[in-house]
Amino acid sequence: MSGKRFRMTVEDRAEYGGEEWVFLDFDKLANARAVVLERYERATGVLMQNILAAYTGNGSMEASRALVWIAREQSGLRTPFSEFNIHTLKLDVEYVGDEDPEQEKATALPLSDSPPTSPASD
Numbered sequence: 001m002s003g004k005r006f007r008m009t010v011e012d013r014a015e016y017g018g019e020e021w022v023f024l025d026f027d028k029l030a031n032a033r034a035v036v037l038e039r040y041e042r043a044t045g046v047l048m049q050n051i052l053a054a055y056t057g058n059g060s061m062e063a064s065r066a067l068v069w070i071a072r073e074q075s076g077l078r079t080p081f082s083e084f085n086i087h088t089l090k091l092d093v094e095y096v097g098d099e100d101p102e103q104e105k106a107t108a109l110p111l112s113d114s115p116p117t118s119p120a121s122d
Helices: 010-016 026-030 034-044 048-055 062-073 103-109
Strands: 003-007 024-025 094-095
Touching: 003 026, 003 062, 024 026, 026 062, 034 048, 034 062, 034 103, 048 062
Parallel strands: none
Antiparallel strands: 003 024, 003 094
């Protein structure tokens, strides 16, 4: 099992509840069927490719908020996304898993429909 765990501010935890750390199970997300991923997109208004970019550290604030929201959903914590107004820049984030996080970035779900490019040969 691999993923990331997030710790919201004390103020956010007081407002939205939950444990100190909430875990996003990336394996569960990567193996989810399309209807589950589409439900996340509809609920958050954020495309899954942007949410995955946030997982690798390259996403927008909204995508980062969606990532934490999905982690809370996986943990059984329900808050409408429109009401989930956390301090995104104050999140503590830790990688949890067996793989090196850099290796996981390389094997994560593709972020675009573009075919991979190969370096130009000399």
